[in-house]
Amino acid sequence: MAQNPVRVLVTGAAGQIGYALVPMIARGVLLGPNQPVILHMLDIPPAAESLNGVKMELVDAAFPLLKGVVATTDVAEACTGVNIAIMVGGFPRKEGMERKDVMSKNVSIYKAQASALEKHAAANCKVLVVANPANTNALILKEFAPSIPEKNISCLTRLDHNRALGQISERLNVHVSEIKNVIIWGNHSSTQYPDVNHATVKLPSGEEKSVRELVADDAWLNGEFISTVQQRGAAIIKARKFSSALSAASAACDHIRDWVLGTPEGTWVSMGVYSDGSYNVPAGLIYSFPVTCQNGEWSIVQGLSLDEFSRKKLDLTAEELTEEKALAYSCLS
Ligand code: NAD
Ligand code: LMR
Numbered sequence: 433m434a435q436n437p438v439r440v441l442v443t444g445a446a447g448q449i450g451y452a453l454v455p456m457i458a459r460g461v462l463l464g465p466n467q468p469v470i471l472h473m474l475d476i477p478p479a480a481e482s483l484n485g486v487k488m489e490l491v492d493a494a495f496p497l498l499k500g501v502v503a504t505t506d507v508a509e510a511c512t513g514v515n516i517a518i519m520v521g522g523f524p525r526k527e528g529m530e531r532k533d534v535m536s537k538n539v540s541i542y543k544a545q546a547s548a549l550e551k552h553a554a555a556n557c558k559v560l561v562v563a564n565p566a567n568t569n570a571l572i573l574k575e576f577a578p579s580i581p582e583k584n585i586s587c588l589t590r591l592d593h594n595r596a597l598g599q600i601s602e603r604l605n606v607h608v609s610e611i612k613n614v615i616i617w618g619n620h621s622s623t624q625y626p627d628v629n630h631a632t633v634k635l636p637s638g639e640e641k642s643v644r645e646l647v648a649d650d651a652w653l654n655g656e657f658i659s660t661v662q663q664r665g666a667a668i669i670k671a672r673k674f675s676s677a678l679s680a681a682s683a684a685c686d687h688i689r690d691w692v693l694g695t696p697e698g699t700w701v702s703m704g705v706y707s708d709g710s711y712n713v714p715a716g717l718i719y720s721f722p723v724t725c726q727n728g729e730w731s732i733v734q735g736l737s738l739d740e741f742s743r744k745k746l747d748l749t750a751e752e753l754t755e756e757k758a759l760a761y762s763c764l765s
Contacts (some may be wrong), residue, residue: 437499439554441514443545444511444521445473445503446483448674449562452681453518454486457494461685462516463692470500474510474521493610500670507545509605511552516692518684519545519573522563524675525665530622532756533566536763539557542569543764546576553580558691558728561587562684563638566620567704567718568756572764574706574718583729586691587704589624589720590684591676595664596626598659600633604646610634611643615722615736616661616702618713624720625745628653630736654741695725710734711746717753 440457444450450473457469471490475483478623487503504510511517523540542561549557561570570587574580596614601607611633617625631643647653660667666708668676691699700722709715709734722733738746
């Protein structure tokens with residue numbers, strides 16, 4: 433039986449990530465090969481012509497799953513009836529800037545778009561914020577869209593999660609698909625804590641071994657590995673002169689697909705979600721946790737042990753998010 437199309441909003445669709453993301457969505461990477469989609473693309477008036485060019489290319493690509501395209505600079509029209517909203521619109525970081533530096537430009541956008549989503553999106557719309565500072569933009573969106581359930585608002589740290597998998601894969605010369613259960617804790621920033629203490633690798637024999645045991649180099653795992661993942665966004669900006677785009681788009685698809693379709697048994701992923709105080713992370717922040725997803729709902733993985741080194745790292749990134757929250761409110765006042 434043919435499925436009803438799902439309406440997917442991409443804001444900032446004329447930008448770099450948007451250009452990589454919309455063909456992935458139209459090809460079924462987001463929701464699977466049998467799920468038709470209608471794309472809603474929003475950008476600002478100076479980008480309208482370019483947005484129309486993206487629409488033309490989507491028509492030219494003749495994607496079988498793509499049942500319609502709305503390309504607009506009107507935020508109400510863009511948000512109307514959407515089931516999934518991927519919020520990429522905003523200003524990216526340039527070389528030499530911290531993600532915090534893009535704060536004042538972006539939080540006011542998220543305050544305004546919160547109201548539009550609240551008024552016009554479908555009930556139970558799932559929201560993923562990609563634009564930086566991603567955790568704090570998501571928090572602002574949540575606070576200014578009080579009727580959207582807090583469980584439906586998330587931010588992207590899956591890119592960091594995938595980066596951690598990539599680093600372990602290169603170090604151990606194993607494929608990323610054999611590695612599971614790394615964790616990104618906290619902020620999508622250089623204070624994030626990429627944690628491998630519970631991560632395992634499936635060996636060709638079928639046996640599972642811990643990443644720590646296989647790497648057998650705690651100095652690397654507690655030092656260079658962490659800083660490489662924390663600084664990877666800056667390294668991409670330095671190399672490309674633009675921030676990451678294809679890997680960010682792919683990670684956004686991974687995030688939504690696992691949220692909607694579920695995580696495999698025994699596997700968790702990292703998502704920035706509203707903290708309920710788990711692991712003594714202050715409640716009321718959007719913080720990246722290990723989560724499993726089932727029936728369209730995420731749950732924070734509970735009961736993982738944290739050593740003193742990890743505890744300090746979790747607290748440090750929470751402190752930064754608390755500061756960002758205060759700064760965001762000061763930008764809005
Ligand atoms: P970009 O500048 O290429 O594209 C951004 C687009 O947003 C532009 O087309 C711009 O016109 C549009 N825009 C600006 N204000 C808007 C508004 N109010 N409404 C709708 N659209 C608006 O940037 P990019 O490289 O695509 O990056 C987008 C964002 O994603 C940046 O904030 C970047 O820092 C962030 N990012 C996050 C992650 C992550 O893992 N969370 C990864 C990569 C990039
Ligand atoms: C990334 O992690 O690549 C993005 O957040 C872009 C940036 O500013 O680092």
